[in-house]
Amino acid sequence: MTYSVKEIFYTLQGEGGQAGTPAVFCRFAGCNLWTGREQDRPSAICQFCDTDFVGTDGTLGGKFTTADELAERILAQWPASDSQHRMVVLTGGEPLLQVDEALIAALHARGFRISVESNGTVAAPQGIDWLCISPKAGADWIQRSGQELKLVWPQPTFDLEAIEASTQFSHYFLQPMDNVQQASNIATCIEQSMQRPKWRLSLQTHKLTGIR
Ligand SMILES: C[S@@+](CC[C@H](N)C(=O)[O-])C[C@H]1O[C@@H](n2cnc3c(N)ncnc32)[C@H](O)[C@@H]1O
Ligand SMILES: Nc1nc2[nH]cc(C(=O)O)c2c(=O)[nH]1
Ligand code: SF4
Numbered sequence: 001m002t003y004s005v006k007e008i009f010y011t012l013q014g015e016g017g018q019a020g021t022p023a024v025f026c027r028f029a030g031c032n033l034w035t036g037r038e039q040d041r042p043s044a045i046c047q048f049c050d051t052d053f054v055g056t057d058g059t060l061g062g063k064f065t066t067a068d069e070l071a072e073r074i075l076a077q078w079p080a081s082d083s084q085h086r087m088v089v090l091t092g093g094e095p096l097l098q099v100d101e102a103l104i105a106a107l108h109a110r111g112f113r114i115s116v117e118s119n120g121t122v123a124a125p126q127g128i129d130w131l132c133i134s135p136k137a138g139a140d141w142i143q144r145s146g147q148e149l150k151l152v153w154p155q156p157t158f159d160l161e162a163i164e165a166s167t168q169f170s171h172y173f174l175q176p177m178d179n180v181q182q183a184s185n186i187a188t189c190i191e192q193s194m195q196r197p198k199w200r201l202s203l204q205t206h207k208l209t210g211i212r
């Protein structure tokens with residue numbers, strides 16, 4: 001398996017139930033719901049993406065021909081003084097187009113807790129420690145269980161009650177869509193959460209703090 005990686009960087013998880021936790025981010029190139037080209041955005045299944053996941057030209061990006069090679073590059077970003085709190089976030093693009101059992105084993109062998117950010121269209125392999133699913137209206141939503149459901153909101157065709165009844169996650173979050181209507185999206189998320197307390201507000205704290 002050759003892994004195509006856009007970028008690798010060390011930061012704090014900005015979103016969801018693990019916000020504030022130091023983690024190495026590995027952003028895989030490519031997605032099944034958008035090409036990543038601006039001219040294709042209006043016709044894409046997922047049209048609100050805030051991320052450049054095209055190519056392998058970002059910080060420490062590249063093609064990795066083995067799981068061990070990629071896991072070593074990820075480990076090299078972690079503070080040498082710590083072996084107890086290693087966490088990696090596999091994201092993208094859509095990471096589950098590339099993440100396999102070999103990579104999971106190679107990261108676990110190096111003491112990492114493995115978090116994944118996925119759009120839920122691909123069944124997750126075994127061994128992921130924290131699976132965050134963020135479904136997209138209009139896409140096939142297959143992976144309906146995990147640690148965290150992080151619904152970017154509003155997405156008009158989604159119904160919160162129906163989602164609650166058809167999923168099994170440990171935590172449920174509403175994350176305001178970052179677009180020109182962000183202020184009203186935040187207000188809508190707060191209102192929805194207060195009406196349906198199963199859902200908590202997830203802010204993209206890395207954007208608020210100006211970290212990566
Ligand atoms: C860039 S995606 C990559 C992982 C995967 N493809 C997915 O969609 O979950 C990482 C996270 O950012 C969220 N996201 C993307 N664009 C956003 C936006 N404009 N506003 C808020 N969250 C956004 C996604 O829903 C997902 O939870
Ligand atoms: N700090 C930080 N936290 C994040 N959580 C999810 C992200 C993503 O793009 O997948 C992300 C990101 O890009 N940066
Ligand atoms: S599914 Fe994720 S990576 Fe793909 S276009 Fe949507 S938000 Fe971006």
Ligand SMILES: [Mg+2]
Binds near residue numbers: 050051
């Ligand atoms: Mg992001």
